[in-house]
Amino acid sequence: MRIQDIIQGKKEWRAHVARVKALPQDYQIVYKEIQKYLFKVGPVELTDGMGLLSGIVDFFEEGAALGKGVLEVTGSDVAAFCDELIKDSKTYADIYQQSVDQKVNKAIRKGTDNTI
Structure with a gap:
């Protein structure tokens, strides 16, 4: 990985964080919980760019623009929302x-081979 790639990645992450901080407080709280959940569960493509996380921010920005509360957007079971994603x-x-x-x-095949 080139140094330019690392720098670009940091710039993208900072821009992403700025978008999250611009969301209403309830959206920020739920986003952070979703982020923690996804980091624990570990979808492989989460590390491939920021597609999933950016998509969540896009979705949250739309919901906030419509004046909806975050749980109106995600539903009351946020973990189920994440699992669906x-x-x-x-x-x-x-x-x-x-x-x-x-x-x-x-190991089973090896153990079976020893008994024959």
Whole structure:
């Protein structure tokens, strides 16, 4: 990764944070909780640019412009809202689960081969 790429990434992140700070307080609180949730759950494409997070800010800006409260936009179950956003996304948990499954299957095959 070039230094210019790093600098550009920082500029984009700062602009993103400025957009979040421009949202009404209730939207900022929910956005931060969504961000924490997504960082914990770990959708793989979350690290590929800021598409998902920027999309959430876009959505929140539209809701705020219409005068809606944040829970009118997301629904009362914010975790379910997040899950719906990433339902078709591969997560780091999925990758880890596949790795564990492969290791278990390999160990089982190896154990089976020893008994024959």
